[in-house]
Amino acid sequence: METEQADPERAAVVERIRNAAVRCFGAQGFGASVRSIATAAGVSPALVIHYFGSKDALRAACDEHVLRSVRDTPAITGRSPADFLGGLTAARDAVLVAYVVQALLAGGELATxxxxxxxxxxxxxxxxxxxxxxxxxxxxxxxxxxxxxxxNVGALLVHLRLNPPGEAGPAESVRALSETITLPALEIYTDGLLTERRLLDSYLRYVTDPPSQVPDS
Incomplete structure (x- = not known):
């Protein structure tokens, strides 16, 4: 990929291709073709390859852009993974949410x-x-x-597999999941689940190299 663009017009084309690729990968998955990305960007497939070298290099540029955009979004701080994506939608747009979801489903370095x-x-x-x-x-x-x-991420990915996003995109699916799990999650986090300590005490007694005691609050 040409990372330094002396001509602003060329830089604008590169950005337009990358943004179109983010949209296509988010909507279609990472199997989206170079041709479909070129069509979305309003350029020829040959021009996509000219600027980025390969589809893998284009994907890498998209990964870098999305990760940087997510890290620059302060609205996600301190939220659960479902709210992380919901907050990202409110702060930016559903295009990034769709790309993040596809990355988590696909695995790899960006998901990590x-x-x-x-x-x-x-x-x-x-x-x-x-x-x-x-x-x-x-x-x-x-x-x-x-x-x-x-x-939370496991629940999100299972939910998306069982309930594929519709025309509204994955952002709506994330919101639906959040509405479904908020009450039971708050009950467990607030009141707990087990009524006695037997399982925890047994684990601490027999596990190799048990963790230290809970510090004073």
């Missing part, structure tokens, strides 16, 4: 980067909430943050 960002963000949020007395301490704060993200 998104998950790492989510886990780090949730950890910061929980640490802050604990300091404010809103969240209980954990024996392993990092593991707790990771569990919450993986549970």
């Amino acid at each position: 980067a998104f998950l790492a960002d989510m886990i780090a963000d949730v950890r910061r949020h929980l640490d802050h909430a604990q300091a404010q007395g809103q969240v209980r301490p954990s024996r392993d704060p990092a593991a707790r943050a990771r569990l919450l993200v993986l549970q």
